[in-house]
Amino acid sequence: MSRQHLNDAQSVQQLQAQLVHRLRAAGLDSPLPEARALLTHVLRLDWAGLVLAAERSVTPAEAEQLEGLTLRRLAREPLQHLLGRVEWGGVTLHVSPATLIPRPETEGLLALALKSLEGRAALAAPAVLDVGTGTGALALGLKAARPEAQVTASDLSPEALALAGHNAAANGLEVAFVLADLLEGVAGSFDLIVSNPPYLPDADRLEAQPEVKYDPDMALYSGPDGLKLARRLVVQAAGRLNVGGTLLLELDPRNVGLLAAEMRLANWTVQTHADLSGRERFLWASRLEW
Ligand code: GLN
Numbered sequence: 001m002s003r004q005h006l007n008d009a010q011s012v013q014q015l016q017a018q019l020v021h022r023l024r025a026a027g028l029d030s031p032l033p034e035a036r037a038l039l040t041h042v043l044r045l046d047w048a049g050l051v052l053a054a055e056r057s058v059t060p061a062e063a064e065q066l067e068g069l070t071l072r073r074l075a076r077e078p079l080q081h082l083l084g085r086v087e088w089g090g091v092t093l094h095v096s097p098a099t100l101i102p103r104p105e106t107e108g109l110l111a112l113a114l115k116s117l118e119g120r121a122a123l124a125a126p127a128v129l130d131v132g133t134g135t136g137a138l139a140l141g142l143k144a145a146r147p148e149a150q151v152t153a154s155d156l157s158p159e160a161l162a163l164a165g166h167n168a169a170a171n172g173l174e175v176a177f178v179l180a181d182l183l184e185g186v187a188g189s190f191d192l193i194v195s196n197p198p199y200l201p202d203a204d205r206l207e208a209q210p211e212v213k214y215d216p217d218m219a220l221y222s223g224p225d226g227l228k229l230a231r232r233l234v235v236q237a238a239g240r241l242n243v244g245g246t247l248l249l250e251l252d253p254r255n256v257g258l259l260a261a262e263m264r265l266a267n268w269t270v271q272t273h274a275d276l277s278g279r280e281r282f283l284w285a286s287r288l289e290w
Contacts, residue, residue: 009057009058010057010058010063011054011055011056011057011058012039012043012050012053012054012055012056012057012058013054013055015039015058015063015066016035016036016039016054019031019035019038019039019066019070020032020035022070022074023070023073023074026074028073034073034079036050037079037083038066038069038070038073038079038082038083039066041069041082041083042062042065042066042069043058043062069082076209076210076211077211077214078101078211078214080095080101081095081096081097081101081214086101086102088102088104088106088107088135088137088141089102089106089107089110089137089138089140089141089144090141090144090145091137091140091141091144091167091171091173092167092170092171093136093137093140093167094135094163094166094167094170095135095163096159096163097214097216098157098159098160098162098163098216099134099135099157099159099160099163099164099215099216099219100134100135100196100215100216100219100220101135101214101215102134102135102137104276105250105275105276105277105281106137106138106196106250107141108250108273108275108276108281108282109138109194109196109248109249109250109282110137110138110141110142110145112248112273112282112284113128113138113142113192113194113248114142114145114146116192116246116248116284117142117146117149117191117192120191120244123191124148125148125149125150126146126148126149126150126191126192127149127150127152127188127189127190127191127192127242128142128149128150128151128152128190128191128192128193128194129151129152129153129154129183129186129190129192129193129194129240130142130151130152130153130154130194130195131154131182131183131186131193131194131195131197131233132154132155132156132182132195132196132197132198132219132229133153133154133155133160133161133164133177134155134160134164134196134219135160135163135164135167136153136163136164136165136167136168136175136177137196138153138194138195138196139151139152139153139164139168139175140164140167140168140171140173140175142194143168143173143174143175144171144173150176151174151175151176152175152176152177152178152186152188152190153175153176153177153178154177154178154179154180154182154183154185154186155177155179155180156179156180156181156182156218157216157218158179160219161177161178161179164177165177182197182229182232182233182236183233183236183237183240184236186240188240189240189241189242189245190240190241190242190245191241191242191244191245191246192245192246192247192248193237193240193241193245193246193247193248194247194248194249195230195233195248195249195250196249196250197222197229197230197233197249197250198218198219198220198221198222198229199220199222199226199227199229199230199250199251199252199255200220200221200222200226200252201221201222201223201224201225201226201252202221202222202223202224202226203224204220204221204226205217205220205221208220225255225258226251226252226254226255227251227255227258227259230249230251230255230259231259231262233249234247234249234259234262234263234266234268234285238266238268238287241286241287244286245286245287246284246285246286247268247283247284247285247286248282248283248284248285249282249283249285250281250282251281251282251283252281253275253279253280253281256272256280256281256282256283257272257280259283260272260283260285263283263285267287267288267289268285268286268287269285269286269287269288270283270284270285271283271284271285272284
């Protein structure tokens with residue numbers, strides 16, 4: 001779009017139509033919701049406000065800001081980075097290139113975590129650990145839904161922990177953050193250990209969607225088969241669960257059956273659970289004997 005074009009006064013509706021067209025032409029899957037999300041962000045409106053503003057003209061400053069974001073999106077920078085935040089699991093999370101963008105499927109892991117705590121109604125203040133918290137998503141989603149839980153969250157990345165701490169404060173939630181390599185450096189034992197660890201095979205990097213290249217590699221890849229960190233985590237977690245405690249993991253669906261089989265040989269009881277698209281992605285485990 002030329003400068004000249006930018007300076008023409010356009011209505012919100014016209015701009016939206018152009019934007020949808022450009023996003024679609026670039027091969028993006030959801031051009032209309034994305035265009036609306038960018039417009040609500042730039043115009044500082046909610047969705048209803050955007051509908052009501054259809055006829056109003058866009059200021060040159062707004063058009064310019066929108067153009068900048070559009071070019072970044074056309075270069076396949078994730079929408080969430082352009083908006084700076086995501087609504088996830090009942091909390092608003094700021095995102096940055098230092099952390100994985102929380103995925104909708106991980107809300108399924110949050111739902112399982114809440115279910116596991118429901119089954120432990122006798123615990124006044126269950127001790128919960130989120131390993132590799134990233135933006136703080138699982139820890140904060142849990143704390144928001146179960147304020148009485150004592151939630152700890154770890155990450156190996158100081159930048160991620162800083163962002164997660166900011167997200168906790170912004171949501172008014174109290175979570176203890178620890179800089180740690182999985183459970184090494186985390187004190188105590190837990191009624192629930194939950195984790196969405198890096199779980200993709202290293203070779204997946206070669207075929208990653210352009211947007212995924214904006215997620216940090218250390219949040220995604222985990223050795224030749226994708227299980228390097230999950231296996232270490234399972235060994236560490238075995239010694240750190242309270243009696244009756246649960247370990248919940250999100251994994252690559254290609255690996256869920258394999259890790260479940262390995263864990264059964266190591267004295268765990270394991271169930272697997274599907275994500276919203278019906279792929280076995282979650283592993284629910286407890287120790288056979290304590
Ligand atoms: N679900 C992510 C993806 O497919 C991977 C997340 C992870 O490794 N924990 O891009």
